[in-house]
């Protein structure tokens with residue numbers, strides 16, 4: 001289904017007076033609002049193809065109905081989100097969960113909805129039906145060269161699909177590692193993994209990037225072969241200029257200072273992209289900003305500072321992707337909330353008075369520095385997000401309109417109650 005633009009206009013008209021009042025008040029108090037609105041209009045976040053169905057845990061899965069049954073339906077769902085917020089103009093595909101068999105058709109459908117293809121994701125963390133060799137003891141790190149070659153070939157296939165769709169990056173996340181001391185020779189596992197990554201890197205089309213995603217633990221619980229940003233940075237540095245580190249917010253040990261990691265990777269020109277989510281305990285993959293919005297703001301504060309220092313384009317120089325999926329919310333409502341949270345943190349970080357902050361830092365005025373950051377964090381920037389949406393032709397209140405139009409009910413009517421998205 002698609003939303004009739006007339007319905008968006010009617011929704012906006014009904015809220016316009018209230019919106020204008022809030023926006024005017026914020027604009028009176030802040031001189032930077034026009035700049036922030038312009039930046040917000042440009043800023044797009046990619047939706048992962050695996051987040052459009054209800055996620056599960058290893059204990060169970062509780063589907064909500066009307067879930068997309070095919071890749072086409074997943075793209076249509078991202079199209080719906082993009083109609084509502086004009087901030088979700090990209091999709092990140094996971095292969096083999098979503099194999100774009102008819103690439104031309106898929107590409108045309110996405111283009112019709114104003115969507116691009118962000119990084120494609122390979123999967124060597126589970127065995128697929130009819131797969132010859134098992135990844136039980138790793139993929140790119142495996143002691144058997146034939147298993148490594150199978151995993152390399154899979155990555156080359158993912159690049160081929162990505163190329164056909166107009167993507168320009170591949171994200172490699174490996175579950176490789178060990179569960180018990182003695183199982184693995186760390187150095188040899190690193191060397192084998194690097195060699196395998198080099199074979200994939202050699203096949204990257206020009207202008208492509210390779211994102212090396214790290215994770216501290218799970219599914220391996222003693223060692224992960226790409227376990228932290230240092231290890232990812234090592235691989236990326238040894239591979240070459242097209243290789244970058246990808247930061248997934250949920251892939252750190254508890255209390256890690258992610259904003260500092262981000263600042264240093266940016267300094268080295270090795271930050272490639274982001275997987276947004278939120279967590280309380282581990283890799284919880286909860287809605288972005290639902291648990292710790294201040295941390296998200298602090299991360300964006302470093303991102304904006306670091307990107308500006310390197311004259312980078314906020315919207316296009318890094319890959320911005322959501323990687324979240326869970327059990328209890330409507331996936332589309334959840335994604336609307338995640339995109340909103342990301343843009344709130346981004347807008348707040350654009351409001352930080354950098355000159356004043358620098359002055360406070362130079363003077364060792366710690367209290368003042370904290371005040372400057374928290375002044376921005378405590379600003380309600382939602383009218384700026386709403387205005388950016390209004391200017392882009394989206395809804396002033398996407399979630400409210402999603403519910404008013406009973407989008408989920410329509411999707412259930414179209415697709416049925418007991419559908420299951422591929423890969424879940």
Ligand SMILES: [Mn+2]
Pocket residue numbers: 173213248275323
């Ligand atoms: Mn991720």
